[in-house]
Amino acid sequence: MNYVDLDPALQPLIESYLDSSDQQLLTPVLTTLGADAADRLAPLADVADRNPPTLAQFDREGNRVDTISYHHSYQELSRAAYEEYGLSALSHRGVNGWDDVPPHLVKYILSYVFVQAEFGLACPVSMTDAAARTLRRFGAGVEIAEAVDRLISTDPDRRFTGAMFMTEIQAGTDIAQTGTVAEREGENWRLSGRKWFASNPDADITLTLARYPGGDDTTRGVGLFMLPKRRPDGSKNSYVIDRLKDKLGTRSMPSGEVTLDGAYAVQVGKLERGFRQMAEMVNTSRLSNAMRATALMRRSINEALAHARKRVVFGRSLIEAPLMRMTLLPLQAEAEAALGLVFYSGDMLQRADGGDAGAAAQIRVLTPLAKHFICKRARFVTGEAMEVRGGRGYIEEWPDARLVRDSHLGSIWEGSSNVIALDVLRCMRKQNTHRLLAETMTEKLGAITLAEAGAEILELLSRWKSIVDRGDALLSAEVNDAGSSVAEALIGNYADALAQLIMATLLLEQADVESTRDGNYRKLLVTKAFIAGNITADDTAVAAILPRLEDIVDGASLTSDAVASPAPVA
CATH class of the missing domain: 2.40.110.20 (Butyryl-CoA Dehydrogenase, subunit A; domain 2)
Known part of the structure; x- marks a missing residue:
């Protein structure tokens, strides 16, 4: 098994966002990690979850030591993350074949695959990366320089966390x-x-x-x-x-x-400026939170698909049951939409670091938007996927329960959802970022030439106009008689709607790219399923795509005929 091979959305996005030289360097390490994550790291993660670290506050002489002991499974996972794959170093120095610092997306891609095996360790890995970034941007002096050098090291004798x-x-x-x-x-x-x-x-x-x-x-x-x-x-x-x-x-x-x-x-x-400087570390970790939540979605869907294909109920495999297909297809669409937003955000971060002011404004609001929506949806997706496995999924001997438990972290760590939503509102108040996003996404929709997506383009254009008006109304809302801000009360639902519109637009843009570049219309079916399920609430439109579920999750190459007339359900 290879987690990369099980993900039909990953490679096409890599081809869209990374140049050919970076793709050539990424391919061998990604292939290795995909197999390693499935064969070695995931079983180690199961063991590490059952054997949490322990604290010894004193040694036998009574001296205060505060030593934390880690199970060997966690130690092996740590060696893989920090040393073998250099996940905390990738945004700071050349590793894994790169002579210079690779694009941020390389870190997010490799981390996304790693987290499908082990989620807990990804937190200190992300903090190590973010600490180095923050110290490099704001720190000075010999001690800080030494700390950065060791935080970004992959040498087992030198590396810091x-x-x-x-x-x-x-x-x-x-x-x-x-x-x-x-x-x-x-x-x-x-x-x-x-x-x-x-x-x-x-x-x-x-x-x-x-x-x-x-x-x-x-x-x-x-x-x-x-x-x-x-x-x-x-x-x-x-x-x-x-x-x-x-x-x-x-x-x-x-x-x-x-x-x-x-x-x-x-x-x-x-x-x-201490808090503002710490916000650099927090925001970096927030985007990683969204990436990790997306990885949990992907792993949980892989588990659900594997069970649905193997399990026979009333004489047929579970995946053939129409209601089960109606459960699985929206989950697949959600995971692909989330991954698209992570890719786009990572690319905006790269451009912002390069001095692009527009990208900097975008990533400032994309980060809380991605964390707010994706982390909450991961709780739903992992829960639904666990239910597919039924009673087995609820048992800790299978990975589903751990995925569900871990999924609840993203909405809390580095700011709970309400805090994050208020951060979105802060961005809107300071820079009208809802309008910036609408302009950017409307421009993307205007460049799409995919005839088969005409209805979706018109729908999203209309929705973007509506959500800008809605955002303007939020910003102009007066404090009501009870002394509560209407904008603060409504920003949570608004942030979700804004995130979903961005994800739908990015899906449609990617569908246009894949149909033009590869002659493959699979992504368009995914996009239609996401828009029907999340934007227009049209269950009938989602049901019409169900006959192509296996083609969608397997990454099949589909012609435009598959969009016009799906095959009947077996």
Whole structure:
């Protein structure tokens, strides 16, 4: 089995977004990882989930050590992620055959395949990558340069892992309530306070927030600091791990409570811009959250399809049952739509880093939109896929239950859905990003020449006009008599509708590319299924595509005739 081969949407998107030289370098490592993820890494992930890490706070002499012990399965997964595939280094240096830094999409593509095997480890991998990015953008000095060098290393004797300690009991969403304080110690700082939810708590390098002397009581009074696990002289830094969390999912990876007691720290960037600088790390992790949620969708659908093909009910395979097909087809369409948004967002991030102001404005709002919608939908998709397997799916001996447990993380980590929706509203208020997205997507629709998609093009053009008007109305809404913002109350549903329109447009654009480039109309059927299921709520239109389910999930090459007249259900 190879996870890459099981994904009919992946390779065509790679061909659309990466140039030929990057494709040539990516192909061998992607092929290797696809097989490795299915054959070696997924079984290891099952074992690691059943054997979570443990904390030893003291050694046998009574000395405080705060050592976290990991099962060998997690250690092998870590070697694969950090060393063999360099997932945390890919956005920073040449690895896996690249002499220079590959496009961001290479990292997202390889991570997407890896996460289909193991989700929990992807959190510290993502934080390691994001910590390096943040330190490179805002940090200065020898210590920070050394930290970055080791965060992006694939050398087992040198590599560091990263983390971010933001959440406190009273300051999760409201960072202005941060209670950790920073005091000057020569050129550096001493931090004291308690962090309540710290994933990868024994990381070598942690970015954290603390109040600094003279700062005000807003987020501008919170500075960003680099907290090394060890002081420059090699001694253990002055913080302890109070306990590890007993979590619903991501059980292979530790999260804990940490108390800082005059811990040595290095200032990162300008003190009054600490929260804004930390937002760089958070936003990078948020986009990775959307990617990871998409990977969970893909793996869960693969599991559902494998069961539906094998299971015989009333004399025929389950996948032949019309109602089961009506369950599976929308899940497939959702997963492909999510992957398309991840690809587009990764490409926008690359362009933004290259100085494209329009792309920078887009990725600023695409990141929360992708996290808000995709992470919530992953909970639904993994749940539906688990139900396909029935009672077996509910049993922990199969991967479905773990996929469902892990899927609930994305909507919570790095900002719960309401927080993320308000971030979308903030983007709209500052830059009218709903209008920017509408202009960009309308331009894409205008360039599509696919005659068979005429009805969908007209439908989406109409919807884009409507959603711009709806967004304008949100921004102009007055505070009502009860003192509540109408815009804040409605932004969650609006963000979902906006995300779905973007995904539908990107699907249609990709369908146009594949029909022109490859003569394959499979993607157009997927697009029609997504639009009918998510935009127009036309179940009859979805049902008309059901006869082509196997062709769609198997990545068959279909002519335009398949769009005009699907074969009858067997």
